[in-house]
Amino acid sequence: MIHAELVFVPMPAKGHLVSMVEMAKLLVDRDPASMLPMDSHTNSLATSVATTRIRFINLPLENVDAKSFSHKSFAHFIEINKPRVKQAVAKLADLPGSTGTLAGFVLDMLCTTMIDLADEFGVPSYVFFASSAAFLGLMLHLQSLQDEHRVDIIEFKDSAGELDFLSFTNPLPSKLLPSLFLTNELVRPSLEHARRIRATRAIIINTFDELEPHAVRSLADLGAPAVYLVGPILNLTGETKKKADDSGEDNGNRLRRCVGSFDEDQVKEMARALERSGHRFLRSLRQPRPKGKVEILSDYMDPVEVLPEGFLDRMAGLGKVIGWAPQVAVLAQSGIGGFVSRCGWNSxxxxxxxxVVVATWPLYAEQQFHAFELVVELGLAVEIRMDCGRDSWMESDVVVIVVATADEIEGRIKNLMEGEEAGERRKKVKEVSEKSRKALAEGGSSYFVFRPFD
Structure with missing residues (x-):
């Protein structure tokens, strides 16, 4: 039997790759697919995918250190690997187990220049957008401002003004625009992604209608091609326990989990705030990422060196400081009452x-934008900070400084955990949680909602 075969080209970053694999697993119930990852996470993912209908074709990197990519070098990396992807696709029909004809390319949102290859093979291209519908709307809006209205996007940098665009009902402070739109080196390729996305057959977005109804409806007016919502696409292999009904649990018994990498001064301020708050906590503490790099964070050999003197002794029985944490497994526990998050879309x-209610503390990329969407637009989170300095991934000359004091953080923790407002917010998040599960269930808004490959 002959099937149509799809080629997936993910971005070489684990957060993007994992969500694309999970989405592909849903699609291959209908048609086989080939995955062409260009990074080092392939082997473990291929082993974890219990299906023979996805073939992982690894394209090993040559003369490139994947752990030290900067955003500035990524576009060049994609370009130099185009011939290798083209060669691999041309050989697909000759591979053992091949049962189909090439039907199309499914490209990561940051691999849009690969559309050229789809055109060469005479097949359609689709974009898998691993961020929010609202962020897609922002990209399309900014690209339209520059191309059609001759607005210099970089002029928004350090502006005290606000930006109105269709995907939000609230104006977005210009200071919360992602750095990739505000630097000379990055704005051109970033807006080019938006132009390319407009030229695809369809956009597959990792969101669900009940979470972002306004943003989703706005995309047609922003000139987007067909849109298919397939979320929430999650990798739940780390889930160790189903979320229990917490309606009767005392908030004082809930844990607050904090993840991220900060400099030593900020780590100490955060620790003082945790101690003063009196709430139980689990603190995942990682070393800061080297400026200008995207390499994986590492744990401290001994966290005592960056914590206030005697902190761990005083917090014994109340809180715990660890290194890397299995995020899904932690969030699945019924005792988690709040999650301090950098606001990556997967998280x-x-x-x-x-x-779990989020307390926002974005660090880089579009995380500030997501924080604003959660807190202001959707009312599903509480802010610790949304206006951190420029991120070290995008701008290597940034000096990281203390952005929040212990007093400020303590107040936000109490806002997250205590009082009537916190209870109402928790109830609202739980309602959206139930909708997220229904979206993926049979008959839900994301259940086989799209048929772009028919």
Whole structure:
């Protein structure tokens, strides 16, 4: 039997790759697919995918250190690997187990220049957008401002003004625009992604209609091609326990989990705030990422060196400081009452799935934008900070400074955990959590909602 075969080209970053694999697993119930990852996570993912209908064709990197990519070098990396992807696709029909004809390319949102290859093979291209519908709307809006209205996007940098665009009902402070739109080196390729996305057959977005109804409806007016919502696409293999009904649990018994990497001064301020708050906590503490690099964070050999003197002794029985944490497994526990998050889109979807309220503390990329969407636009989170300095991934000359004091953080923790407002917010998040699960269930808004490959 002959099937149509899809080629998936993910971005070489684990957060993007994992969500694309999970989405592909849903699609291959209908048609086989080939995955062409260009990074080092392939082997473990291929082993974890219990299906013979996805073939992982690894394209090993040559003369490139994948752990030291900067955003500035990524576009060049994609370009130099185009011939290798083209060669691999041309050989697909000759591979053992091949049962189909090439039907199309499914490309990561940051691999849009690969559309050229789809055109060469005479097949359609689709974009898998691993971020929010609202962020897609922002990209399309900014691209339209520059191309059609001759607005210099970089002029928004350090502006005290606000930006109105269709995907939000609230104006977005210009200071919360992602750095990739505000630097000379990055704005051109970033807006080019938006132009390319407009030229695809369809956009597959990792969101669900009940979470972002306004943003989703706005995309047609922004000139987007067909849109298919397939979220929340999650990798729940780390889930160790189903989320329990917490309606009768005392908030004082809930844990507050904090993840991220900060400099030593900020780590100490955060520790003082945790101690003063009196709430139980689990603190995942990682070393800061080297400036200008995207390499994986590492644990401290001994966290005592960056914590206030005697902190661990005083917090014994109340809180715990660890290194890397299995985020999904932690969020699945019924005792988690709040999650301090950098606001990556995958983390947001995981928090919503398990009904955990987020306290926003974005660090880079579009995380500030997501924080604003959660807090102001959707009312599903509480802010610790949304206006951190420029991130070290995008701008290597940034000096990281203390952005929040212990007093400020303590107040936000109490806002997250205590009082009537916190209870109402928790109830609202739980309602959206239930909707996220229904969206993926049979008959739900994301259940086989799209048929772009027919």
């Amino acid at each position: 947001i979807l995981e928090s919503i799935w398990f009904g």
